[in-house]
Amino acid sequence: MCENNPVRFIDAFVDGLDLDALGFKRVKPKATGRPGYDPSDMLKLYIYGYLNRVRSSRRLEAETHRNLEVIWLMRQLKPDFKTIADFRKANRTAFREVFRSFVRLCRELDLYGRELLAVDGTRIKAVNNKDRNFTKASLKRDLARLDERLERYLKDMSEADTRDDDGPGGDASAKKLTEKIETMKARRERLAGYQKTLEETGEDQLSLTDPDARAMERNTRVGVGYNIQIAVDAKHKLIAEQQVHNKVSDLGLLTETADAARKTLGVETLDVVADKGYFVIEDVEACEAAGAIPFVPKPQRGSAASKGFFVKDRFRYDAKANHYTCPGGQELTQQGGKRVVRKGVHVIGYQNRRACKNCPLKASCTDAAFRKVTRYEREEVLDRMAERLADRPEILDARRETVEHPFGSIKQWMGQGAFLMKRLDNVRGEFSLTALAYNIRRAITLVGIPTLIDAARA
Ligand code: SF4
Incomplete structure (x- = not known):
């Protein structure tokens, strides 16, 4: 395998990690009695996959049979897709620590400026389709429409009965009408049941395929997905921290992302810029207290x-x-x-x-x-924040330039248009791998593979 192949870096990077300390668990193959796969082999497979747009466990299994890079990386091990999928599920929380380990490695290489972070959010589509998501408002609207249609059909039915319509096709159309009414009644019952579930759980939304996914608006379009938050370092547009939520708005999410980034970057204080969607006093105050000095423009609300x-x-x-x-x-x-x-x-x-x-x-x-x-x-x-912004208005342009690159790359270039897995914890694991792959690609462009390998072995 050539020295400049990214698999060389993946190999050195994972070998340099203390996977027990990061929380990785061994997964057992389907056949009983055999020892489980070493987590380092499975992790290498996943990092390779996310770097190369191969995310499904079945496709990863196929790569272990036919892709020379994977065969080298996996030392000819060929786990079945179920074992591969189980590894991702069992280690979903540990992937975040792998992501942070790579941030620290890049920090050692001085790839993070550690002075200015841009925090932003986007929606990434969940497995759940829009027509399998219900909000209190959509249920109320759909039930009202159904009631109106039902009433109309029942009226038609009773008029047909009064006419005692036994002309050509009379029986057939009455049967059709009866079937339509039954279908509508069944749908009404289902929707009323969803409404009851929302009342009982106190939730605002119900998603049938992925219960954690939420309908949320981004750029005026509503879709069912997860709210992805990233903190991007302004120096080289590397992601310093990432979080996945199912909260529909960005309000209140600034400190969590910015402060975790600050800690991983190992600085006492740094500046953080975000758009007006994050403007809420308690989050601004908490962010400042944590040492992540916020720059958030004030929206004109009220x-x-x-x-x-x-x-x-x-x-x-x-x-x-x-x-x-x-x-x-x-x-x-x-x-x-x-x-x-x-x-x-x-x-x-x-x-x-x-x-x-x-x-x-x-x-x-x-x-x-x-x-x-x-x-x-x-x-x-x-x-205080308004004064800071008045002194540095250009910081808002820096925000836009900084966050556009990772979101653009993740969604288009990396094919991350939608998550593959259901449930918040699984999706968090998936996005940790996606963000790690983005950072690795970026670092390779910035310093090259031999430098990264040396840093991983240091
Ligand atoms: S309406 Fe009252 S608050 Fe407004 S400008 Fe006049 S005096 Fe001031």
Whole structure:
């Protein structure tokens, strides 16, 4: 096998890992009495497969018989597809640690800048089809439609009975109608059952094929999948951390990804940029406290923005005096105590009823009797972030450039259009291998195979 073949690196890399410490388990082949395969051989097979767009266990088995690179890598071992599939299932959580081991190896090679991370999310399709996913809203809508159609058909049926239609084809059309009604009744019963399940479990959605998959929106298109979060280092666009969730939005997912990346990269602090979909005060605060200094632009949410009134940015807060100055130059002072809006998050209201009453700008400010501005109890964390962003507006362009490369590569070049496995833990294992394969490809391009092999053996 030539020195520059990626299988040489896979071999050296896996041999250098302490697989017991990473949590790998031995899998037993189908025939009883034989010892299980060494996890290192099976792991090498999977890394090779994900690097070469061969992800299914049946195809991997086929490669062990006909692909010279795989035959060399596997030392002519030929596990059957069931054993290969079982290995992936049994070791799904350990793959993340292999991914992190490779991040550390690249860190030693100085491939991570360790100064700026871009965090972003995308949806990757689950095994579950859209028509096998039900939300509370879709069930309510479908049941209402069914009831309406049923009523119409039953009315047609009773009219036919009244006419006592025994003309040509009369019996046949009555039979057809009866069959349609029965089918609709059966579907209605099924949907009502799903509705009951959602009520009992308190879940928002029900997916029949993969119960963990969720319908979620990305770029205005809704599909059933998983929410993939990655933290990408700005220096060479290598992934520093990856997480898979079935939460439909990115809100609240920043710290978990950014802080895990910071720890693997071995730095006290670094900067983290993300889009406005991550803007939520408790996550911003936690991220900053963890040493991952966030840069997240503020979205214009709320009724004032949607109605076209002055947005909150037009109101200046004076921390010393604890009041806001509104666009009309009036002081809005604190009224009442703090109010809980979410667990651990409080807001305080500011207003000046008298000033609003005769204000010439009122039509641009509010349609109520007076304008009220709310402030989070610890909103200074958002003020600090706004100042950082004002000092470095170019960081938002860096975010886009940094995350586009891995997501583009993973989805198109690597053929990762959909997951093969069901359930969140299995999908997490799958994506760890995908992200590892992306990083290996990228590192090969950056430093070449001999350098990677030396680093793996060091
Ligand atoms: S309506 Fe009230 S808050 Fe708005 S600009 Fe006028 S005085 Fe200020």
